[in-house]
Amino acid sequence: MLIDAIDIRQGTQNSPERSHGNCLPYVGVPFAMNYFSVQTNGAAGAWFFSPTSPRFEGIRLTHQPSPWIGDYCHLLLHPVTWETPTANLDLTGNYRPREARFNAHDLRVFDDHFDALTKLTPTTYGASVQTTFYDGATAHRGLAIQLPDQGEFTLTDHGVRLAVTDYHGGEDPDLTLYLELNIPELDVNASGYYDAERQWHAASSGRGQKMTLLLATKATRLNWQLATSYVSLDQARLNLSRITPKSWAALRNESADAWNQYLDRVEVHDHHPATVQTFYSCLYRLFLFPQRFYELDAHDQPVHYDTTAKQVKPGILYTNNGFWDTSKTVYSLFSILAPELLPQFLRGFLTSYQETGYLPRWLAPDERGMMPGNLVDSIIAECAVKDLAPELMPQLLVAMKDSDAKPAKGDRYGRQGSADYDQLGYVPADRYPESVNWTQDYAYSDYCISQVAASLQQPELAAKYRRLSKRYLNLVDRASGFLRPKNANGQFKANFAPDRWGSDYTEGSAWQNSFSAYHDIPGLIAALGGPDRFDAQLSALCNTRPSYQVGGYGMVIHEMAEMAAVDYGQLAISNQPSFHLPYLFTYCGHPEKTQVTVKQLRKLFNAGFTGFPGDEDNGSMAGWFIFACLGFYPVCPADATYVRGIPAFDRVILHLPDHDVTLTTANNHDHNNFVTSFAIDGQPHEALTLTHADLLKSTNIVTRLGLVPNPA
Structure with a gap:
């Protein structure tokens, strides 16, 4: 499917109280430094876009990875017309959402207030834009640029150079985005800016808070280009010079090609067009993050701005990624569909470690x-x-051990409560919030260290960390069937309620957060009473009411509302802790329960404005749906093994770097909810897992579905 067929407004109908993805309609190339989005209501803060609102405030250059993180180094671009610059000049436009074009490589908006059609195509560091003004009677036409915080600008004969500083939550409160913009036939004499008090200044330069620039042009058909940089104005000018020789159409084709070279790696043939559309919309979401935070200098060498040292340095750096979310699905899919990306990303994460002393946890643009x-x-x-x-x-193993062993630095870097964790074998609930999740994640990290050590032929180190990875067992309460918070005195926290959210668990309760020993599911099953007991607990999880107590949150948060709204019991697929839960039935001998559950959960996704059952989070939920359609899932990514599920499509061809793998689903009818046979290259495959190596060396994988499960 070509990128032209994907409407990027999937999952964009949201509010702080209810997420259908909390997505933005990002216009950009894969992993770009900037994205562009229509803004319909800047007063709504992070929820500045509504897919149904006709209000058009302009095109926002954005770096917002999530509304819960917020934007930084952003600005608003809006082609407008005006007679005279008065204090009450209305710069708000109006458009018809159904008639606009929302493609990742081609945004087109007709603003009927200003009688102007704008077409934007993105590049890695900027964009090329065409605006046609149909009203020739108004005195002035041009571009309004709104800066959200501190900014400065200088007009040139052919455009504007500006800088915007609006990020105050990281290592460098003065982090600046530089922008170079070409505007043909710029009328400097008719240009100027409003200050924060809406006073007009007819000036060719300015500096201040919340400025709004009005850049007049004598052209009625305006071809303008822009490029950005975190390094310097000179670098922004260099980035711009690399696209100015090219036409809008040529850059549009380049952007489309950049998308299609990833989308074309999965070829779907199926009789459910709506599901196919959802699949490819999710595939678009997969290739947005992480974003570049590096640029290419005059010698085409990577350089980036180090926010910790507050200076420009050589090397690759990436940003806008929360690994608690994306580690579960996104990078596993990259390893199949685009393995060439992973060495580049790992170099960037290593750069973060080298510059801060810790491997990153949530980058936007530096550690959050x-x-x-x-x-x-x-x-x-x-x-x-x-x-x-x-x-x-070798370098990454050193970084992992160092980051996870030394004391935390504030609340942003390193393992919180690491000294207690090492002494007690768990994070104590009376000293740290969300202690159950921290304990499980630390245990999994220890296992990950052991896996890297084993790959480097360091068996003693691998064995040490494999032993440490069992420490999550210290929180097992066999009587209740949950992992429970435990205080420093070794006693479980009193007054336990399995549906109480927050305090001891992350964005959920014990129901969603007791089963995240991804690396040791058999050990967890044994500790909780064996396969039958575990199966009963999972069944209860799916069949009980979606009740919740607000607990430590003290209010209904959107994740609670989303779980209750879909009524899939306590299986809150709206959030990452539940992603792997349907596949756990397979570990206790009931793959048929995995299959029917996954097939039902797929119904919660669509390609429309309400496309996701919860926060999409940097490709992670889109990745869940992609795996759910392919028919397997990485419960433990660090094992390079997938648990089999149930495929969605008649035929899928994975175009791998060296050959094609065809996934065929026979008897693929809506009423068939169970897998009755599975074969790899003509040979029956009885195992309920599939190794990454087996997947990559296969040619044909055939799954047959049936009306009822096979007998045990």
Whole structure:
């Protein structure tokens, strides 16, 4: 499917109280430094886009990876017309959402207030834009640029150079985005800016808070281009010079090609067109993050701005990624569909370690410290076991051990409560919030370290960390069937309720957060009473009411509302802790329960504005749906093994780097909910798992579905 067929507004109908993805309609090339989005209501803060609102405030250059993280180094671009610049000049436009074009490589908006059609095509560091003004009677036409915070600009004969500073939550409160913009036939004399008090200044330069520039042009058909840089104005000018010789159409084709070279790696043939559309919309989401935070200098060498040292340095760096989310699905899919990306990403994560002393946890643009654990470890281990970037593994193993062993630095870097964790074997609930999730994630990280050590032929180190990875067992309460918070005195926290959210668990309760020993599911099953007991607990999880107590949150948060709204019991597929839960039935001998559950959960996804059952989170939920359609899932990415599920499509061809793998589903009818046979290259495959190596060396995988499960 070509990128032209994907409407990027999937999952964009949201509010703080209810997420259908909390997505933005990102216009950009894969992994670009910037994205562009229509803005319909800037007063709504992070929820500045509504897919049904006709209000058009302009095109926002954005770096927002999630509304819960927020934007930074952003600005608003809006082609407008005006008579005279008065204090009450209305710069708000109006458009028809159904008639606009929302493609990743081609955004087209007709603003009927200003009688202007704008077409934008993105590049890695900027964009090329065409605006046609149909009203020739208004005195002035041109471009309004709104800066959200501190900014400065200088007009040139052919455009504007500006800088915007609006990020105050990281290592460098003065982090600046530089922008160089070409505007043909710029009328400097009619240009100027409003200050924060809406006073007009007819000036060719300015500096201040919340400025709005009005850049007049004598052209009625305006071809303008822009490029950005975190390095310097000179670098922004260099980035712009690399696209100015090319036409809008040529850059549009380049952007489309950049997308299609990833989308074309999966070829789907099926009789459910809506599901196919959803699949490819999710595939678009998969290749957005992480974003580049590096640029190419005059010698085409990578350089980036180090926010910790506050200086420009050589090397690759990436940003806008929360590894607690993306480690579960995104990078596993990259390892299949685009393995060439992973060494590059790992180099970037290693740069983060070298410059901060810790491997990253949640980058936007530098460390935000969101979410528990340090699950970049999972990505590193997965790459090690899959023999991706072996040359980086010695350095990465040092970084993993160092980041996870030394004391935390504030609440953003390192393992919170690591001293207690090492002494007690768990994170104590009376000293740290969300202690159950921190404990499980630390245990999994220890396993990931052991996997990297094993790949480097360090058996003693691998054995040490494999032993440490069992420490999550200290929180097992066999009587209740859950992992429970435990205080420093060794006693379980009193007054336990399995549906109480927050405090001891992350964005959920004990129901969703007791089964995240991804690396040791058999050990967890044994500790909780064996396969039959575990199966009964999972069945209860799916069949009980979606009740919740607000607990430590003290209010209904959107994740609670989303779980209750779909009524799949306590199986809150709206959030990452539940992603693997349907596949756990397979571990206790009931793959048929996995199959029927996954098939039902797929119904919660669509290609429309309400496309996701919860926060999509940097490709992670899109990745879940992709795996659910392919028919397998990486419960433990660090093992390079997939648990089989149930495929969605009649035929899928994976165009791998060296050959094609065809996944065929026979008897693929809506009423068939169970897998009755599975064969690889003509040979029956009875195992309920599939190794990454087996997948990559196969040619034909055939799954047959049936009306009832096979007898046990």
